[in-house]
Each structure stands twice: as structure tokens, then as C-alpha cells.
Amino acid sequence: LRRFQAVAEDTRFRIVRRLAGGERCVCELQDEMGAAQSRLSFHLKKLKDAGVVTDRRDGRWVYYSLVPEALDEMRAFLGEVKTAEEGWRVSRRNGGACC
Amino acid sequence: LRRFQAVAEDTRFRIVRRLAGGERCVCELQDEMGAAQSRLSFHLKKLKDAGVVTDRRDGRWVYYSLVPEALDEMRAFLGEVKTAEEGWRVSRRNGGACC
DNA sequence: TTCATGCATCAACGACAGTTGATACGGGAG
DNA sequence: CTCCCGTATCAACTGTCGTTGATGCATGAA
Numbered sequence: 317l318r319r320f321q322a323v324a325e326d327t328r329f330r331i332v333r334r335l336a337g338g339e340r341c342v343c344e345l346q347d348e349m350g351a352a353q354s355r356l357s358f359h360l361k362k363l364k365d366a367g368v369v370t371d372r373r374d375g376r377w378v379y380y381s382l383v384p385e386a387l388d389e390m391r392a393f394l395g396e397v398k399t400a401e402e403g404w405r406v407s408r409r410n411g412g413a414c415c
Numbered sequence: 416l417r418r419f420q421a422v423a424e425d426t427r428f429r430i431v432r433r434l435a436g437g438e439r440c441v442c443e444l445q446d447e448m449g450a451a452q453s454r455l456s457f458h459l460k461k462l463k464d465a466g467v468v469t470d471r472r473d474g475r476w477v478y479y480s481l482v483p484e485a486l487d488e489m490r491a492f493l494g495e496v497k498t499a500e501e502g503w504r505v506s507r508r509n510g511g512a513c514c
Numbered sequence: 515t516t517c518a519t520g521c522a523t524c525a526a527c528g529a530c531a532g533t534t535g536a537t538a539c540g541g542g543a544g
Numbered sequence: 545c546t547c548c549c550g551t552a553t554c555a556a557c558t559g560t561c562g563t564t565g566a567t568g569c570a571t572g573a574a
Contacts, residue, residue, distance in 0.1 A: 317428050324423035325562085329416050336499040342521060355563065357522055376520050376571045387497040391490050398486040400435040424532085441551060454533065456552055461531095475541050475550050 319390050322366035327351065328359045332382065335369060339381035418489050421465035426450065427458045431481065434468060438480035 323332055330349060334340060340348075345356050360380055363369040368386045372379045422428055429448060433439060439447075441455050448455070459479055462468040467485045471478045 317423070317425065320419055320423035320428070324416070324419040326416065327562085329419070332496060336496040338503040343519090346520095352564070353521070354523085354565075358562075361522080373571095378521065382496070382500045384497055384500060387493050387500075391493045391497075394486050394490045394493075397431060397435040397481070398483055398490075401481045401483060401486075404437040426532085442549095445550095451534070452551070453535075453553085457532075460552085472541095477551065 318366045319368060319386055322363050322368050323390075325359070325362075327355065328363055331356070331359060331363065331380075332368065335380060335382045339372070339379045341377040341379050343377070345380075417465045418467060418485055421462050421467050422489075424458070424461075426454065427462055430455070430458060430462065430479075431467065434479060434481045438471070438478045440476040440478050442476070444479075 323329055327349075331345060334345060334348060342353060342356050342360065345351070346353050349356070360369065360371070364371060364380075366386070367383060369380045370383055372381070422431055426448075430444065433444060433447060441452060441459065444450070444455050445452055459468065459470070462479075463470060465485070466482060468479050469482055471480070
């Protein structure tokens with residue numbers, strides 16, 4: 317749930333899409349998105365706490381990037397839900413009798 | 416985004432997991448989840464507006480079920496983000512030179 | 515060291531989302 | 545028709561979340 321909550325917000329959603337194109341420091345996101353620095357730090361912290369991104373310090377810059385495992389987990393959840401959903405859906409077509 | 420916003424809330428998250436096991440009417444969810452009827456109606460409307468669930472009227476009961484396409488779309492988004500992310504990650508391992 | 519830059523954190527505010535209880539609607543049973 | 549039950553909708557309240565500007569904390573340059 318935490319993962320979904322992290323992504324389900326406009327600013328953070330856009331951050332994730334940016335990071336898909338490569339790691340960025342806060343100042344780059346600031347320029348590209350036209351958002352206040354305080355705002356980005358706030359949302360990046362949320363994403364980091366949820367395990368969706370990681371940060372890497374290089375000099376005075378902090379680079380953020382996506383965590384593939386987090387995206388996998390979300391996909392896995394949706395996959396389980398969907399297969400279960402299609403499971404009972406086809407069994408219903410057979411009149412409720414499971415094959 | 417709308418889809419993720421719909422799922423990214425505790426009550427709705429649990430509703431989705433329930434519906435993965437088959438369609439339910441509001442009163443069934445009410446019993447299983449111990450939630451107020453007003454509350455469930457509120458969240459089911461959100462899920463419906465987001466296209467995550469559909470409703471089917473049978474007598475005086477309204478049955479809700481998941482919409483597979485919605486789950487597919489969310490999985491597709493996460494898939495695109497992840498492949499793009501892994502793309503630049505491996506190209507970085509090659510010193511930035513794309514093969 | 516001193517200054518400037520990049521980022522994190524804080525407090526105050528505003529706005530929106532969820533909860534609750536009451537009310538209204540709608541369909542079936544009698 | 546009238547009553548009952550399952551749902552939807554509404555209004556009021558509460559709390560949580562995001563925004564903003566200011567401040568603090570590092571790090572590198574001069």
C-alpha cells in the first residue's frame with residue numbers, strides 16, 4: 317500500500333516518470349519541473365520512505381533514482397489480483413463448477 | 416494517475432483484494448470488512464469513477480467486480496517505467512555508450 | 515576561514531479527502 | 545398500496561496531506 321500511496325500523487329507521479337529516464341539531482345528536477353525546492357525535497361522523502369527511490373550523494377549534489385524491486389512488487393500485486401479475478405470469472409462461465 | 420489514486424487508500428485497497436475473490440454486493444463487504452455502509456458506498460463510487468470496478472444490479476442488490484483492463488493499464492505503466500529505468504542503468508555500465 | 519550553493523527540515527497555513535449520521539431513492543415482498 | 549431492506553447521497557466535522565517561506569546544515573570554492 318505504501319508504494320501505491322507514494323506514486324498516487326501528481327508531483328510524485330511526475331518525478332517517477334522523470335527518474336525513469338535516468339537519475340537526477342534535486343536541482344535538475346527543480347529546473348525541469350518548475351517546482352519549488354522545498355516541495356521536491358518533501359516528495360522525494362516520501363518516495364524514499366516508501367522504498368520507491370534511493371539517493372546517492374556526490375559532492376554537494378544528491379542524485380535520486382528508482383528502485384526496480386519496488387516497481388516489481390507493485391506489478392506482482394496487480395498481477396495476483398488480476399489472475400485471481402479472472403480465475404473466478406471463467407469458473408463462473410462453467411456454471412460455478414471448477415475444472 | 417486516477418487509477419493509482421483509487422487503489423492507494425486503505426479501505427479501497429482492501430475492497431480490491433476482496434473483489435479479486437469474486438464479485439460482492441455492498442452488504443457482503445459490509446459484513447466481511449466491518450465497515451459502515453455509507454463508507455463503502457463512498458469508496459466504491461471512487462473506484463467506479465476511476466474505472467477500477469463495475470457495478471451490476473440484481474434485484475435490490477448491487478454487485479461490484481474488478482475491471483481487468485484497469486489493472487492491465489497500471490501494470491503497463493509500471494512496466495514502461497521500469498524498462499526505461501533499466502535501460503539507462505545498463506547503458507551506464509557501458510560507460511554511457513549505447514550498444 | 516569565509517562565502518556561496520545544494521539540499522533538508524520546520525512551522526503555519528490552506529485545501530482536500532475520509533468518516534459519520536441522517537435522509538432519500540428504488541425495488542421486492544406482503 | 546404499504547412496508548422493509550439494500551444503496552446512494554448529503555451535510556457537517558475532523559484529520560491528514562501538500563504548499564510555502566524561512567531557517568539550518570552540509571560541502572566545495574575562493
